[in-house]
């Protein structure tokens with residue numbers, strides 16, 4: 001084997017090792033609504049940060065896009081805070097893509113450090129900018145930048161010193177430059193406190209992308225997101241209202257099952273979902289007794305970044321039997337609709353007795369109570385000393401009953417007539433008559 005071949009073989013093995021190291025990294029997917037520690041830092045004055053599709057992205061299917069209008073104050077920045085010894089940093093890098101802007105346009109990587117650790121002061125930001133470290137590819141190809149390399153050039157935003165070579169002089173975008181390995185050696189107490197993808201002030205008109213921020217064994221993969229929103233409406237006899245408290249479960253595209261409960265607006269949202277690529281999301285609604293769902297599940301495949309796919313569900317109240325849960329206020333039937341079918345008559349608790357003929361005036365028997373018999377048919381009610389006057393046989397005639405009268409009343413006079421000669425039975429009959437009337441009053 002020649003020296004050349006040996007070198008080539010060693011290089012190939014080294015390359016394999018590098019790839020192995022790369023594949024060992026943990027990929028953390030960062031989306032706008034699920035930043036995994038990342039979030040907006042300094043975006044302002046018209047600057048924008050969004051997560052978009054990118055077919056050539058080095059990781060996943062998308063990237064972070066940063067844009068500034070043509071004004072110097074505009075800024076676009078997303079960052080992640082941390083606090084680890086700077087000495088622990090072994091790998092630090094990221095990828096960028098140029099879309100539009102000046103020929104040097106590219107998002108920088110801000111390395112937030114504190115050069116003396118917990119001692120007062122010492123905070124600065126070391127700024128890595130692609131154009132100081134190579135040539136920005138204006139064709140739109142992705143470029144990887146090795147921020148942790150000893151050859152990297154970073155400038156400091158602050159003038160700070162911890163003594164000796166651990167000293168930094170501020171600049172506004174140029175030399176003096178510093179590099180991470182040198183800072184690790186010069187500032188043993190330095191800590192890494194954050195990283196930020198940044199288009200700062202005085203960078204107008206940028207349209208650039210970033211992806212794959214790489215710190216040691218973690219790769220942050222910026223990706224677009226979609227939302228699936230569920231809206232459930234309850235329908236009770238045609239009256240519709242938001243369906244609060246329904247359980248809805250989403251599965252699909254490697255996600256879930258995720259279960260949520262609809263709110264008082266009848267809505268539940270599944271956010272920060274991966275765009276559907278050769279897959280779809282299915283949302284199922286958990287049924288409830290007494291309701292029919294239409295439908296009980298539905299499918300959607302949202303793809304566009306930040307798109308919201310809405311799924312509508314209807315829960316129709318079963319009304320036969322009219323109500324399964326009597327305590328449910330929704331069981332109360334709605335008011336009758338004008339011009340509609342009249343409500344059925346409510347049956348009475350007890351049947352109304354058939355009206356009887358008005359009772360004959362009982363004046364005759366009552367009037368004879370204190371007089372001697374005037375005719376053979378007149379009953380000697382009280383002149384029989386052996387029979388006391390019944391308590392109910394008042395000498396004052398009662399007014400005739402109006403309306404319905406009892407069968408006893410109706411039959412009373414006949415009863416008296418049949419037993420004309422029996423005073424005892426007469427008294428009993430009068431008593432019955434009186435009782436019967438009393439019950440009616």
Ligand SMILES: [Ca+2]
Nearest residue numbers: 059060062222
């Ligand atoms: Ca990505």
